[in-house]
Amino acid sequence: MNRCAFLIPFAALALSAGAAASAANDEKVPYWASIDADIANLRVGPGESYRIDWVYRRPHLPVKVLRREGPWRLIEDPDGSKGWMRDLLLSRQRAGMVKDGSLIEMRAEGKSSGAMLWRVEPGVVGLLGECKDSWCPFDTDGHKGFVREDQLWGTGAP
Incomplete structure (x- = not known):
């Protein structure tokens, strides 16, 4: 067998394995x-x-x-x-949890003047949407609205 014919598939395999390992480590922490x-x-x-x-x-x-x-x-x-x-x-x-403290207000819009929909207790967990202008879409068991980003654990830079 030609030595070059053997090395080419081996080199291709090594390169693809290296690329896969590199792709797996692309996810930065935290x-x-x-x-x-x-x-x-x-x-x-x-x-x-x-x-x-x-x-x-x-x-x-x-x-x-x-x-x-x-x-x-x-x-x-x-x-x-x-x-x-x-x-x-x-x-x-992404998810968030209402921080310890008092009840927080869930609003219909991502602003303080939005209609209040519910008061949410500390410890309540919900799914998050993309936070903008210090407000996050928050869905807890189908109750959807917006809460202030600083009232949730799980927002901002990890």
Whole structure:
């Protein structure tokens, strides 16, 4: 067999493998994500053999992804707890959680003069749209409106 004929396919394979690995690492950390499962385990290390530290039962809970290690993500939750979770349990769908404090107002429009639709309690989780001018579209169990960005955990730069 011609040596060049052997090296060309090998070089092409090596280049494509390098491109795939590079594409997988293109996703910069930190970034926002949300829990995409009814039950999700948070572990003390990046692997099934590590002890489960927390069990989450809140789909769409916003989390901050701090680090990647293979299929594992080091995350931080709204309470500041950190641990490792499988990437399959997370979604890039943005979500927010009403910060601790008093009730906040959900408005029909993204401005203070918009009609008030509901008062939302601290700890309520909802899906986010694109925040503009300090207001975010917020959908919690079909109740849709706008809330101020500074009243949610999961907005702004991660």
